[in-house]
Amino acid sequence: MKLYDYNLHEINPNLPQTVNPAHVQVLLRENSARIGTGIDMRRPVVINFPGGGYAHLSERESDPVSLQFSAAGFQALTVYYSCTPDRYPVQLLQAAAVVAWVRQHADELLADPENIYVCGFSAGGHLAASTGILWKEPVISETLGVDAKMCRPDGMILGYPVITYGTFANPGSFHNLLGKNQPPQVYEKLSLQTRVDDTTPPAFLWHTFSDDAVPLENTLMLASALRAHMIPFELHIFPDGPHGLSVANTQSSLVGSETLINPHVSEWMKLAVEWVRLQSHFE
């Protein structure tokens, strides 16, 4: 096991300058000739984007999540992307740059370049979903100087994601991402359920019914859009639990609060790990 931390300009010098510096943490699982399938093992990769309304990054959705994917045997990365006042598409460029970088460096990272997953929560779910749904946007390949296909994740794991603009929006996330007082069409362009197409990667979605910060409709609308394009997905909706549960156990709960501990909801992580294993044929 090794831990690396890179400023994102180290992995792609073409990324725009930002007010808030961005970096990526890599939890690198190493291989052994005596373990598993041996020294040449290529592991699935999960690139995690914590949430925080595009205003900050939740530490509760950073290491507690990535460490679970690392424990499952995957290469686990956490992207500390730029939040407000840095605006779209800076965050998307950063996310896509990490996907392309992992794929380009699959050998050094002991990574399976065909099984690179993005994972995100709340606004980080919006970013992860943007990476999966908008990967063909010309601004990405043109700015980063890489083939668009290098930037397409092979799947996306979205926990209580911000998806839709309009009746069921989490407006703060859109304001921090795009600035306030923009014409509605600026926000609507990133209402991601309208942007799904036949090249969108498979998805694993989860949400709680009682989430009052990001309404469940965000996930239901994305599920309907994925189905309309026959993009396979896994979906878990739990009835009870507030927004921002993360892994929903003592590894992510807030000091002095028990509302963020929920053994029923915490089943999602085991299901997500199984989903990655099944998608990637990684035993």
Place this chain on the structure above:
Amino acid sequence: MHYLKMSMEELNPRLPAHTYPANLQCYLRDDLQPGAKVPLVLTMPGGGYSCCAPHEGDPISFQYLAAGYHAMTLNYSCAPDRYPTALLQVTASILWAREHADEYGIGKVFVCGFSAGGHLTASSGILWKDPVLSETLGVDAKLLRPDGMILGYPVLIWGELTHKGSFYNLLGQNLPEETYAKFSLEKRVDNDTCPAFLWHTFADSGVPVENSLRLADALRAHKIPFELHIYPKGGHGLGLALGDPHVASWMKLACQWIALV
């Protein structure tokens, strides 16, 4: 354990005559502390309203027993018996459980069904106020409302994405369109519908996942809480999904859900 096997005549003499043989098997715990009550789950197998598939009956009930609940399996009347014969049998089973709650320590009463049995189960959770039920059984409708419904790859909707055979077996063939449309259950959800636990596979080619997605949308519109699990792989009719450990997680989740409702 108390084991009871009842004919429909024994269950409730007010039930209508039926051609397709039906029975209710009851597995009632005798290991409870005096005065204690635990939930009961009444399971209805699928089979397109033409039969009751054995792998979606007792094997399911035994899992609920192992989780600490009471269980009943209803092998209900299928074609040529038509609506509302089977729904009355389900409703009479719920009523029986409620009327014997103190005797056996039965708490909340849940219904569980698969495929067409899911349609029947959802009918009981959504249509429980239908006067034909309370009038036939001669009781207050409130006694007939299940406390929650568990639906596995349920048949729910009429139209392009329906499972036609189930509707034909339930209602008869060559009927006016509106007769079938009336049992497109996502349209019948109201604020009195009971909470739901739904699961389905994306790849189900027998009953498309839209059946569960549309019910979820309808439940959400009426703020009826639900739990929903969609697994990407796996065909129709998996039951406990013993050959697929990923999909098999639904049963543990359902047992947890029952305790939380």
